[in-house]
Amino acid sequence: MSDETGCQDSIFQSMTIGEIIARLTLEEKVAMMSGSGFYSIHAESKKWGAKPYPAGGANERLGIEGLKFSDGPRGVIVGHSTCFPCSMARGATFDRDLEWRVGEAMALEARAQGVNLLGQVCVNVLRHPGWGRAQETYGEDSFHLGEMGRALSQGSQHHNVISTVKHFALNSIENTRFNLDVHVDERTLREIYLPHFRKIIESGCLSVMSAYNKVNGTYCGQNHYLLTQILRNEWGFEGFVHSDWVLGVYSPHAAEAGLDVENPEPAWFGDNLLAEVRKGNIAEVAIDTAVRRILRTLKQVTKADDPRPSYPMSLVACSEHTGLARKVAEQSAVLLWNRDSLPLDERSVRRVGVFGKLATLENTGDRGSSRVNPPYVVTPLKGLTSFLGTDRVTLAGDEADPIAAGKAADAFDAAIVIVGYTAVEEGEYIPSHINLGQEDIPENLTSILDGARKRSNGQTMGGDRNDLRLPPAQVDLIRQVAAANPCTVVVVVAGSAVMVEDWMDAAPAAIQTFYAGMEGGNALASLLFGKVSPSGRLPFTVARDASHYPPFDTKAHDAEYGYWHGYALFDRDGRDPRFPFGHGLTYSQFEYSGLRAGRREDGALDVAVTVTNTGTRAAIETPQLYIGWPGKAAPRPKQSLRGFSRVPLAPGESAETVFTVEPRDLAWYDASQRTWRIESGLHTITVARSARDPRALSMQLPFEREFNLGL
Known part of the structure; x- marks a missing residue:
């Protein structure tokens, strides 16, 4: 040392x-x-x-x-x-x-x-x-x-x-x-x-x-x-x-x-x-x-x-680390949908209108115990301005007056609408009498949500969300801007799933950037203008209806945590999510081929698949391995994630990726015998782009005997 x-x-x-x-x-x-x-x-x-x-x-x-x-x-x-x-x-x-x-x-x-x-x-x-x-x-x-x-x-x-x-x-x-x-x-x-x-x-x-x-x-x-x-x-x-x-x-x-x-x-x-x-x-x-x-x-x-x-x-906030922060922001953004709007062409898109209060906010996440105080934060507006120049980017309106914003949107070649949440609406629950240094949040943020939590008069900030939708004023902003500008892109800033049913039809494209860190604005510009292809995948399921999730009582003092949640729950109930676990688009297309699988003597599983970039842009593909269980010894999910990889490919390039599944990741827990067991019977091996990929490759592999792994 x-x-x-x-x-x-x-x-x-x-x-x-x-x-x-x-x-x-x-x-x-x-x-x-x-x-x-x-x-x-x-x-x-x-x-x-x-x-x-x-x-x-x-x-x-x-x-x-x-x-x-x-x-x-x-x-x-x-x-x-x-x-x-x-x-x-x-x-x-x-x-x-x-x-x-x-x-x-x-x-x-x-x-x-x-x-x-x-x-x-x-x-x-x-x-x-x-x-x-x-x-x-x-x-x-x-x-x-x-x-x-x-x-x-x-x-x-x-x-x-x-x-x-x-x-x-x-x-x-x-x-x-x-x-x-x-x-x-x-x-x-x-x-x-x-x-x-x-x-x-x-x-x-x-x-x-x-x-x-x-x-x-x-x-x-x-x-x-x-x-x-x-x-x-x-x-x-x-x-x-x-x-x-x-x-x-x-x-x-x-x-x-x-x-x-x-x-x-x-x-x-x-x-x-x-x-x-x-x-x-x-x-x-x-x-x-x-x-x-x-x-x-x-x-x-x-x-x-x-x-x-x-x-x-x-070493603190050195250029290597801030560069890494930007790379993570670029590779984590999830392109939710894209109706031929992205990437934007910086040659033809001469004037960009930016909309939403969050466009100018240094919004890196909650203000509780995980808060970081970086030397600078690149906001969405700063990132776009740095990329295109001040004469080509205009902050043109926000949710305080969606109608006026819509009228302004018609003047631009593209409209970028920044929506979502802040530390006021989600994050660590901070009672009003506790000061963690969060007092510098702009007061006007409390108007973003109807009935938003405030930091004064005995109220609290942060905590659990009771509503998985965007605030009505933000939905109105999206609709007004998109109605006036056919090249509207919505950028969603949030810590987890945001339901999109009340505005998805209006917006030609949407990308979720989460809380993208100190270099988030620069990363956003690179993503929107195609310098980097989006490659993030949703690490959660986005529902069409909030009732499709497990019960969630933010005031509960007793709670039952059951076996089913996430994509396993949606599979069990036969419900179609709006976006499945693992979903995310790129600016290219990919095909999978040559799926093969084999077992080792210790019960481990090896799976290989070839990935080919059939599109015209370099991009990163994220094949995911799911295992479907016999489910005879005990009820089990229809499928469970048991592998994933990142495969960067140039146009026309192919590469084989190999997954290894360890024995414990194949087992279920027998509570009556206090042991882990691998079932005998047919296991379904699937490699896919998401948990609901209609083009997934699948095969079945027999496990002739049961394995007892102990504790």
Whole structure:
């Protein structure tokens, strides 16, 4: 490690973990199990993440600096770091390698700013698109979550920054997250809500953050079944678990359940935990075990060799990282539909009208714990102006007066309408009495939605969405502009699914950019004018009717999480989504051929397919592998995603892509026998452009015998 950790490195070189623990007093060990200084730092700065937070593990007497935490789904929140597109946007890339590079860039900027614990890997299942913090996860499918989360974690830990995977587990409603009790049966828990966590843990992720909610009656931060039985005993996790920040712990006995660190300050650990140990109500061995996990993790990253000699501040928001942010924004945008309007021709499109309040807003996502403060943000208007020049781009109207905007639209060769949401309407739920530095949101944004949440008069901001449609004023804006200008393109800014039934017929083209990060405006210009072909794919299902999603009560204090959601639910019910999981258009066309599959002795599956670019433009294709199950031993989805790849091809070029499906990804969980089983019988192998691709290639492969994989 570099020089800044020299003192800590010295003690780990001179003493074993056991020797360090033996030298610590009980009071010191308990102190290491809590963060400290959060409230004083926050009171001084008035900003969440103004500097790294001491998050446990420190001991000044022995020279142990401990854990220095920063949140990070969109980038390191400390300082003025690179703001990448939100996690949902990056999920839309379906690109593991690109996500690994994002993780590496985050780690470089973390190290440069004194951070060694990064809370960046959020993989909670998008059970319903109304979830307020949907933008912080990758999508609705467990396999996809695991693959993307593993890449981010490994990219970060390549530079010896401890990755945190969160929120463990079943955290998918925002407004009542502090007291929600999620009821789930064992098979659903194991097959739907935990496999992605397990994949990330087994890939080497060193830290876990517990969720706020309860699972089957017990808070996650003190849930022995989750934190010890499953995480440690079954999965073999040797890192440490820390709580979510504020109200994540409700008893000192959380230490016995498997929680190692309470953050941000000791509410139930500290003096309360110390008193329980001294009374004999909690065994000191539980304290030693927690401290050992913390120290073992610190030693691992402290003594490991660094890939580079130093981590200077010049790495923060450097040109390489901002360029990466732009590339991710370009490759994450999803072209929803295109009636021969895109790409625009910059030679013939001389004058562009830009419409919508969001066109000029620095709108990178919610203003809660995942907020990043980059040195600059390129808005849609700035990006288009930079690309075409100030004389060719005009901000011509917004939803405050859709009729006037429509009248103005006729004067332009093309009209770009920017619609969607902001931190006011979705994101982390922030009660009015809590200040995370969100006060700089323009007041006029509260008028974008009818009855929008405001930041004054005792009201809140962020939280879950109750409506999956665009605000009526934005729909009116789209219709008025599109009626006047036949070359209208709608750009949707949102953290998850937005229903389009009330305006799809009016707009010739639509592209969803999610929250596209600090370089989003530049990326948008490149996409609209064909410098880059869109290649993002929806990591969720967009319904025609909101009732087709699972029940979602934003005021619930008890919720039943069932087996069915997302594309599996639509398949089961025979409902046609507006856009299926995996949907996304490009500026080219592709064909698949030569599908073949075979099994290995251990039960794993190899599948290969050839992809050909039959169009006239270079583009990236994203073939997806789905497995259809026999479903005789237990009800299973009609099909499940079990592979995906990114294939960049020039016009006329072909390439073979190969998928490998590991045995556990073929298995179902038999709760009665507490084991994973691979069914015998015919399995359907499908390679497709989406979960509802009518041109998909399929074949059947017999599994002659059942495999029992154990736990």
